Amino acid sequence: MALNNNLDAIVVGGGVIGASCAYFLAKAGLKVGLFEKGDIASGASGACEGGITAHDHQPGYDANLTIISNKMYKELLKELDWDIEYSEKGSISVIETEDELKFTLDRMKQQLACGLPVRFVDQDELYQQEPLLAPGFLGAIECPSNALCMPIQVAIALVRKARSLGAEIHTFEEVNDVKLDKKGKISGIVTAEGEVSSPILVNCCGAWAPFLGKMVSLDIPIKPRRGQIVVVEQAAQVGHRKIGEAHYIVGKFHPELAEGTDSDILKYGISFAFEPTASGNMLLGSSREFAGYDTRTTLPVIRAIIQRAIHFIPSLKYLHCIRTYAGLRPYTPDHLSIVSQVDEVPGFYIAAGAEGDGIGIAPITGLLMSQIILGQKTTIDINPLRWSRFSGGY
């Protein structure tokens, strides 16, 4: 493919975040080139679940990113000419212990104060709604505005739309080097096809963002955190929306309350997550491990995920697992992504580090990145997402 040497902005990475950045930059009128070493959605975006969930985030800023994104998804549905398998069925987190109940009810007050439409579902209603749950759970917290989508199709849809708006899409074209001018500003990239010039480079490489950072001597503190998923055959779906466990939220924010649980659960960061998909399959998660860049699945973790799922929905045990897969979520030390310019290297921008929330915050991330690059007022305060919190700045 002939390379255009007059790009306004280069986006590196073809996952949901890169696709969203390319789309919003192209929509703003910039001549964009997206470069991806593999195919679209070949990293974490192709090996995850599709939950757009706000109630499992810290009430306030973190949850708001997802709430705004979910509204944006509904707008995008009108613009994208591709089915992203979006449905807003809500989700519930099942409460098992008195500790979880107390924690959940306390947290609900904060969530309601922040405008998140959460609701307590008592035991009777829970079993009316989800009759296949194992007996004995105390209730659940429900967030009716939570939604599901298919992340791979989201990335493909955004890339297709960006292309129709004039963006160049270079898949299977790895960035081998980044070029700076004499003043240390971004001037372009080098791929196997040659050099491409552009004054702007957006690093949307997810767990691989540190590699692109190193090319401009930046030490980006993102680490790959592996999440394994079990795919269940197409069958009568044993739940009709996303079902999780309150333990996940407790464990995320109050790990001391999670002590004393089964050791594999702690060791592999296991938390029950059930998701019905538009294709009729069901996905089971979840796990969190630091295992380098290894995307293989492992039997101990898969077994722990399945055992946890059967603990909640016993009838799953007669259904078949047809596949397992693992994706590398881009972890940051403070669990917030980086959506920011980089003052040390003018023209270098980062949109990465959402860990498991990439699909939930992809639309707002792309919009914010276009607003930052164009110097526009941002839709939401970007201070918590700034790069300088990791570079020793303010």
Added chain:
Amino acid sequence: MNSRKGVNEMADNKNKIDDEDIIICRCEEVSKKEILETIADGARDLKGIRIRRRAGMGLCQGRSCEVLVRKIISEQLGTNPKELLPSTKRPPVRPIELRLFRGNDNGFKQ
């Protein structure tokens, strides 16, 4: 001869597939036409077709259609089917009931 060779011979020699409505992936009901569309959209390998149109994503995980999909990609891109990367293999090899994961490590060591 084994049946595997039979399938390959059929795909390679006898049945030149030219009806674009023919179903290639039976599990997910993906037609040849839809596979051609994914290649036009940028798919270059088995994974690219799987993620765009689910061919090979169903119950058999590509066991039935992979040879045919491989042949279509090679025809379209003008490459040797043998040079095409295989799709990513992940456990289990065959569908397995979830209750069988409840035991201990005996016989399951990776």
